[in-house]
Amino acid sequence: MPRLPHSSPQTLHVFEALLAAPDAWRYGYDLSRETGLASGSLYPILMRLAEGALLETRWEPAEQPGRPPRHLYRLTQDGASLARSRLARRAAQATAPAPRLHPRTAS
Numbered sequence: 001m002p003r004l005p006h007s008s009p010q011t012l013h014v015f016e017a018l019l020a021a022p023d024a025w026r027y028g029y030d031l032s033r034e035t036g037l038a039s040g041s042l043y044p045i046l047m048r049l050a051e052g053a054l055l056e057t058r059w060e061p062a063e064q065p066g067r068p069p070r071h072l073y074r075l076t077q078d079g080a081s082l083a084r085s086r087l088a089r090r091a092a093q094a095t096a097p098a099p100r101l102h103p104r105t106a107s
Contacts, residue, residue: 054079
């Protein structure tokens with residue numbers, strides 16, 4: 001059975017971090033530290049979520065001259081809904097009883 005989109009363990013970590021304050025704009029660096037994800041894992045997730053209209057993005061001008069602008073992220077309403085759904089699904093799977101195996105009968 002194919003995996004549901006946006007349900008990888010890494011994406012779920014990002015969802016958890018963003019849902020902690022769903023209306024707040026977050027820096028990628030802060031999300032990386034909070035989730036423990038390296039930039040090579042985090043930024044592709046953020047890009048996929050943004051391309052799917054699940055994440056809003058904006059640039060913040062540099063506070064000091066010579067510093068680059070910073071990219072900010074936050075969940076859209078659809079993104080927050082999907083994040084809650086995916087996290088609830090993971091929680092339900094974690095608490096579901098293991099399937100029972102039927103013992104083989106001797107022939």
